[in-house]
Amino acid sequence: MTVPISSMRAALLACVLFAPAARAEKPPLASAHEPDPAEVVVYGRAIEQLGVALTASEGIVGRKDFSTRPLQRVGELLEVVPGLIVTQHSGGGKANQYFLRGFNLDHGTDFAASLDGVPLNMRTHGHGQGYLDLNFIIPEAVEFIEYSKGPYRADLGDFATAGAARFKTYDKIDDARVNLTIGENNYYRLAAVGSVKLGGGDLLLAGEGRYDDGPYAIKQKLNQFSGLAKYTVPLGDGVLRASLTGYYVDFYSPEQIPQRAIASGLISNLGALDFALGGQTTRIGGTVNWTQNGGDPWSALAYAHYYNFKLISNFTYFLDDPVNGDEFRQADRRTVTGGRVDKKFTFHPLGMQTDLLVGGEGRYDSIPRVALYRTRARTILQTVRRDSVDEGSVALFGEATLHPTERLRFTFGLREDYYNFDVRSNNPANSGKSDATIFSPKAGAAWRPVDWGEIYINYGEGFHSNDGRGTSITIDPVSGGAASPVDPLVKARGSEVGVRVKPFPGVTLTGAAWQLDLGSELLFLGDGGTTEPLGPSHREGLEFAAFAQPIKGITIDAEYTVSDGRLTGSLRFRHFGSVALIEDNSVRSRPTNVVNSRVAYRIGRYELAAEVLNILDSHDAEINYFYASRLPGEPAGGVDDIHLKTIEPRELRVTGTVRF
Numbered sequence: 027m028t029v030p031i032s033s034m035r036a037a038l039l040a041c042v043l044f045a046p047a048a049r050a051e052k053p054p055l056a057s058a059h060e061p062d063p064a065e066v067v068v069y070g071r072a073i074e075q076l077g078v079a080l081t082a083s084e085g086i087v088g089r090k091d092f093s094t095r096p097l098q099r100v101g102e103l104l105e106v107v108p109g110l111i112v113t114q115h116s117g118g119g120k121a122n123q124y125f126l127r128g129f130n131l132d133h134g135t136d137f138a139a140s141l142d143g144v145p146l147n148m149r150t151h152g153h154g155q156g157y158l159d160l161n162f163i164i165p166e167a168v169e170f171i172e173y174s175k176g177p178y179r180a181d182l183g184d185f186a187t188a189g190a191a192r193f194k195t196y197d198k199i200d201d202a203r204v205n206l207t208i209g210e211n212n213y214y215r216l217a218a219v220g221s222v223k224l225g226g227g228d229l230l231l232a233g234e235g236r237y238d239d240g241p242y243a244i245k246q247k248l249n250q251f252s253g254l255a256k257y258t259v260p261l262g263d264g265v266l267r268a269s270l271t272g273y274y275v276d277f278y279s280p281e282q283i284p285q286r287a288i289a290s291g292l293i294s295n296l297g298a299l300d301f302a303l304g305g306q307t308t309r310i311g312g313t314v315n316w317t318q319n320g321g322d323p324w325s326a327l328a329y330a331h332y333y334n335f336k337l338i339s340n341f342t343y344f345l346d347d348p349v350n351g352d353e354f355r356q357a358d359r360r361t362v363t364g365g366r367v368d369k370k371f372t373f374h375p376l377g378m379q380t381d382l383l384v385g386g387e388g389r390y391d392s393i394p395r396v397a398l399y400r401t402r403a404r405t406i407l408q409t410v411r412r413d414s415v416d417e418g419s420v421a422l423f424g425e426a427t428l429h430p431t432e433r434l435r436f437t438f439g440l441r442e443d444y445y446n447f448d449v450r451s452n453n454p455a456n457s458g459k460s461d462a463t464i465f466s467p468k469a470g471a472a473w474r475p476v477d478w479g480e481i482y483i484n485y486g487e488g489f490h491s492n493d494g495r496g497t498s499i500t501i502d503p504v505s506g507g508a509a510s511p512v513d514p515l516v517k518a519r520g521s522e523v524g525v526r527v528k529p530f531p532g533v534t535l536t537g538a539a540w541q542l543d544l545g546s547e548l549l550f551l552g553d554g555g556t557t558e559p560l561g562p563s564h565r566e567g568l569e570f571a572a573f574a575q576p577i578k579g580i581t582i583d584a585e586y587t588v589s590d591g592r593l594t595g596s597l598r599f600r601h602f603g604s605v606a607l608i609e610d611n612s613v614r615s616r617p618t619n620v621v622n623s624r625v626a627y628r629i630g631r632y633e634l635a636a637e638v639l640n641i642l643d644s645h646d647a648e649i650n651y652f653y654a655s656r657l658p659g660e661p662a663g664g665v666d667d668i669h670l671k672t673i674e675p676r677e678l679r680v681t682g683t684v685r686f
Contacts (some may be wrong), residue, residue, distance in 0.1 A: 134147050174189060179425070235251050282650075283299060310331060348401070358393070615650035
C-alpha cells in the first residue's frame with residue numbers, strides 16, 4: 027500500500043553485541059580481484075575504504091558483522107545499512123516496507139537490491155512498483171552485503187536513487203552447519219548450509235523450511251521453503267559460478283488496523299477485521315556468471331527466473347462496497363530474463379593512472395498476467411483490471427577514475443537507459459505502447475589531505491521507472507473517469523559532501539551531508555489499479571557513523587559492539603522517529619522503540635542460542651498509515667484515521683546449531 031509522505035525522521039540506534047570481529051583483507055567487490063582459491067577472505071566493515079570508496083556513505087558488511095544480530099525477518103539484514111529501517115505491515119510472506127534518507131520507500135521503489143548480480147526489484151508489479159521481496163534469501167548463505175546511497179554509481183540503474191544493496195552468497199563454506207530454531211507461537215525453522223568438492227569445483231547447498239503462526243488474531247500458518255544450489259569452478263583464466271534457487275511461501279496475513287477500532291474495544295491491538303487475508307509466492311531462478319582473473323577482468327552474467335504471486339488484502343473494510351466489503355486480490359505471473367557484461371581497464375595516459383569500467387546490461391519482463399480483483403472471503407467477485415505487459419530495457423554505462431596524484435581522485439560516470447513498454451489491458455482504452463530514454467551523468471572527487479582522512483564530494487543523476495500500466499492508462503479502472511498517463515522514467519538528482527577519517531588505528535568515523543531531488547513521485551497503485559501524483563520532492567539530511575577496533579577481537583560502531591569469545595550475546599535497541607503521515611505534516615506517527623536480545627554459547631561444533639524479540643514487550647506500532655476506512659455502522663464517506671500494525675509481543679526463540 028502506498029501513502030504519501032512528505033517528511034520523515036528516522037533513527038536506527040543501536041546495539042551492543044559480543045562476537046568475533048571481522049578480519050579485513052580485501053577492498054569492496056566493485057574493485058576486487060578474484061581471490062586465489064587457497065586464499066581465505068573474511069569480509070567486514072574493517073575493510074579499508076580510504077583511497078577506495080567513491081563516497082563517504084558506501085561500505086561493505088560481512089557475515090561476521092551480522093551473524094549475531096537477532097532477526098525478526100530476513101529483510102532486517104538490510105538494517106546493516108546505516109540509517110535504513112525495515113518494517114512490515116502485513117504477514118511474513120510479503121515484501122517489507124523500507125525507510126531511508128527521508129523516503130518511505132514503500133516495498134522497494136527508490137532502493138535497488140541484487141543477489142549475486144541479479145536485480146531483485148520487480149517492475150510493473152501487481153502490488154507496487156519496485157516490489158522488493160527478500161524473503162527467499164537464506165541468511166546463512168550470505169557472505170557479505172555491499173551498500174551505497176545516492177545516485178552516484180554508473181553501474182547502478184533503475185530504483186538506485188536513495189540507495190542500493192548487493193547481496194553476495196558464499197562460493198564455499200568451510201564449516202557446514204544445521205540450525206534448528208523453536209519459538210513461541212508455533213515458530214519452527216530448520217536451515218542448513220554446506221559445501222562439497224565436486225569435479226574440480228565447489229558445490230554449495232543451502233536450504234530453509236519455516237512455519238510460523240505468529241501472535242496475532244489471524245494465525246499466519248506460514249509455510250516457507252527456500253533452496254540454493256551453487257557450483258563454483260575455475261574455467262579458463264577465470265571462475266564460473268552457476269546457481270539455482272527455489273522459493274515457495276503460503277500464508278495468512280495480519281494487516282494494519284484502525285486505531286479507533288482498538289480504542290473502542292472492538293478489537294485488540296493484535297486483532298483483525300478480515301480473516302481471509304494472505305497470499306502465496308513462488309520463485310524459481312537460475313544464474314550463470316563468469317569472471318576473469320587478473321588486472322583487467324571481464325565479467326559476464328546471465329539469469330532467468332519464473333515468478334508467481336497472489337495477495338489478498340483489505341485496507342478500508344466497507345468504504346467502497348458496504349455490502350461485500352473492500353477485500354481485493356492482486357496477482358502477478360512473469361518470467362524475467364536478463365544479463366550483463368562489463369570490463370575493467372587500467373592505463374596511464376600522460377603518466378596518470380586511469381581506471382575505467384565499461385559495460386552494458388539488459389532485462390526483459392514477460393508478464394502474461396498482472397491483475398486486480400474484488401473479492402469476498404477470497405472468492406473473486408469482479409475484475410477491476412487485468413493486463414498483459416512486456417517490458418524490456420537495455421543500458422550502457424561507463425565510469426572512469428583518474429588519479430592525478432596519489433592523494434587525489436576524480437570519478438566521472440555516464441549511463442544511458444532505454445525502456446520499451448507494451449501494455450494489453452482488458453479495457454482497450456488502457457492498452458498502448460511507449461518507450462523512453464534517460465541519460466544519467468555522475469561526477470565525484472576524493473581528496474586525501476592526510477594519511478588518516480579523506481574528503482568526498484559527489485553529484486549524480488539517476489532514475490526510477492514507473493509501472494508500465496501507468497504509461498498507457500486513460501480510464502481509471504475503479505471510478506471509470508479519465509486518468510492521465512505518467513512519465514515512464516523519473517529523473518533523480520543527488521549531491522553529497524562527506525568525510526571519512528581514521529584518527530587512531532582501528533577507528534573510522536564518517537559523516538555526510540546530502541540532498542536528493544526527484545522530478546516526480548508518481549506511483550502506480552496496485553491497491554486501486556490507478557496512479558497517484560505525489561509531485562516533485564526534495565530531501566536533505568546529515569549522516570554520521572563510527573566504527574572502531576580498539577583491541578584485537580573487539581569491534582564497536584554506532585550500531586553494535588563485538589568481542590571475541592565462546593559466550594556471545596547481543597542487545598539491540600532500535601528507535602524509529604516520528605513520521606509525517608500526510609503531506610501537510612498535520613498528522614504524525616508516534617515514535618517506535620524496540621529492544622531485541624540474543625545470547626549464545628558454543629562448545630566445539632555445537633552452539634545453543636536464545637533470542638528474545640521485543641524484550642520489553644513494547645506495544646508501539648511497527649507501521650502507521652493515515653487514510654479513510656469504514657467500519658460497519660459508520661458514515662458512508664468513511665472516517666480518516668491512523669491505521670497501524672502493532673509490533674509482535676515479546677517472543678522467545680531457541681536455536682541449536684551443529685557445525686561439520
